Amino acid sequence: MKNFLKKLIPLAMVVFMVIAISSCGQKNGSSSVDPINYRLKWLFNISSAGDLWADVNGHFQRQGLTVNIKPGGPERDAIRELELGRAHFGVASADQVIRAVSKGSPVVVLVQLFQINPLQWIYRPQHVTIESPEDLTSKNIGITFGGNDETIMRALLSKYQIGENEVNFFSVRYDYTPFYKGDVDLWPIYRNAQAVIIGKRLQEANDPIAFFDPHSAGIRFVANSVVTTQKMLKDHPETVKKFTQALVSAWIEAMDPTNTEKVIEAVHHFDPDTSPEIIVEQLKITRDLTIPFGDFEKGGQFFGKIDLAAWKETENMMLNQQLIHAPVNIEQYLNVWD
Amino acid sequence: MLHRRLYQFFIVYGIGICSLFSIKYILNLSDYVIPSPIEVWLTAVDVFMRYSVNVLDTLSVAIIGHVLSIFMAIVVGIIARLTTGIGTLIKIAAFNIQAYPIVAVAPIIFILLGDGLASRLLIASMICYFPLLLSILGILTQPVSDIEHFFQMTGRMTWQLEVKIRIFENISKLIMVITGSATLAMVGTIVAEFIAANAGIGYTIRIALYQSDLAKILVALFIIGISTSIYLVCLEWMGHMLQKKWEG
Missing domain, CATH: 3.40.190.10 (Periplasmic binding protein-like II)
Structure with missing residues (x-):
C-alpha cells in the first residue's frame, strides 16, 4: 500500500500540473x-x-x-x-x-x-438627511466588507474625522431588502447601472431617492x-x-x-x-x-x-x-x- | 482512525498546494495569481486563530443542519417506504427537488429569512437532506425477505418492526450514508455563507476573494479540511459504537 501511495502521489501531482498548465493560455x-x-x-x-x-x-x-x-x-x-x-x-x-x-x-x-467613480450611496431623503459628510454620523451605512466601497467609506470617515464607532456598518450583499425595509439608511450602488433600476422602482412607489457621492466630498478613488x-x-x-x-x-x-x-x-x-x-x-x-x-x-x-x-x-x-x-x-x- | 483521516487529508492538501506552487514557479506567476509559500505561511500565522473560530462557527451550523436532515430523512423515509400514493409522491418530490441547484434557490431563502442563522441552517439542511433521503429510502424500501417473511407468516409484523429489521440489516450502509452526507452539510453551510450570510468561514472566504487574497483562501481550506476530517471521524466512531451495541 505504501509503495502504491509513493507512486500515486507524484503521478497525481504531475497529472494535476499538466492539466493546469495546459489550461493556461499562451503567455x-x-x-x-x-x-x-x-x-x-x-x-x-x-x-x-x-x-x-x-x-x-x-x-x-x-x-x-x-x-x-x-x-x-x-x-x-x-x-x-x-x-x-x-x-x-x-x-x-x-x-x-x-x-x-x-x-x-x-x-x-x-x-x-x-x-x-460610479460608486455612490443611495438613500431616501424622506427618512434621512445628508447635506454634508458629517451627516453620516449615527447612520446605518451599508458596505461590502472587503470591497472597494469599504475602502472609500473608511477613507471618507477618516477625512472628515468621523470615528468608525460613530456610524453603524451593515454588511451588504446582493439582496436590497434591508434598504427597502429601512434597516439601512445608505446603500452602496453603482450610480450609472443599478441605481437607475432601483431608483425607478422606488420612484414608482412614490419613494423619492437621493445619492451621496464620495467624489463630491473630495474622495477620488x-x-x-x-x-x-x-x-x-x-x-x-x-x-x-x-x-x-x-x-x-x-x-x-x-x-x-x-x-x-x-x-x-x-x-x-x-x-x-x-x-x-x-x-x-x-x-x-x-x-x-x-x-x-x-x-x-x-x-x-x-x-x-x-x-x-x-x-x-x-x-x-x-x-x-x-x-x-x-x-x-x-x-x-x-x-x-x- | 483520526490519525488516518488527518494523514489522508494532509496528503491531498499537500499534493494540491505543492502543485500550485510548482505551477507558480514553472509559469513565473506573480504572488497576485498564486501566493508564495512564505506569504501563505505569514498569512496562516496572522489569521489562523480567527479563521479557526469562523470554521467552528460554520461547523456548528453544519452539525445542527446535518442532525436535522438525518432526523427528517428518517421520518420521511419511514412514511415514504409505503407503496401508497403518499410514498410515491414523496419519492418523486425528493428526486425533483434534488435536481434544483441550491445556489439558485439560496437568494430567495435569504430574502425570506434574512442573512442570519436560519438561512444558513436551512440551506445546509437542504443540501444534505435530499441525497440522504434518497439513500434512506433505498434502504427502507428494500425488504429483508428471509427475516420479514417469518414475521409476516406468524402475523406479528408491525411497521415499527419492519423499520427496525431493515435498519438493523443495513446499519453499515446507513452509517456510511450518514457519514458521507456530513461533508454535504459542511459544503451547504459554506455555500450559504458565501452567498449571503454575515458570519462563518464562507463569509470570510468571500471577503478574501473581494481582496483577491488567495493565501487567505488556502489557509481557510486547510482549516476546513481538518475540521471536516475530525467531524467525519467522530461520526464514524459513533456509528462504530452503535453497531457494536446493536450486535451485542
Missing part, C-alpha cells in the same frame, strides 16, 4: 496575438458601452485586430487572466491594479475609463481602467497602440449624444434584460462619469485620460488602511499616451 508576447482576448470587469452592461460599440461598429477590425470581448463577473479577475495568458487586455478597478502591483504582477494601465501586461506592451507595442486607439475612439463615439439611439440599441442587444428606457438614463449618467469636462464637444477628446493625482490618492487610501503594506509608486505602472 502574452510569446508569438502572435490573434485573436485578442479582452476580459471585461463585469457582465455586459452600460459600463462596457464603448467596448460593445467598438465590437458592433468594427473599430477593432479597422485597426486590423480580431478581438473577442468576454464578459466579466464576480469571480473573474482580468489581471489574473492576463498573467495566465488567457487574455491580452482586461478591465480592472484601481484597487485590483494596486493590489496586483504590490504583489509583483507585471500589469500596466492603458486607459482610465471612468474619471469619476479611481474605478475601472483598461490594463495589459508589461510584456505585451514591450513585445507588441503596435498591437497595444492599435487596440487602445480603437477602444478610445469607440468610447468617444459611444458617449457622443448624437449616437444615443444606436448605442442604446447596441447595449440592449448584449444586455437584453435591461429595457431601452433604463439604458437611456444609464447612458446619460455614464457620459457624465466618463467625460466630466463640461459638454461633450469640448471634453470628448479627453476620454480615457489617466488622472495621476487620483491614482496616487487611491494608493494612499489603500496604504493608510493597510490593504497594501508598502508604497507601490503606481505612477510607474500608468502608461500615459501622447
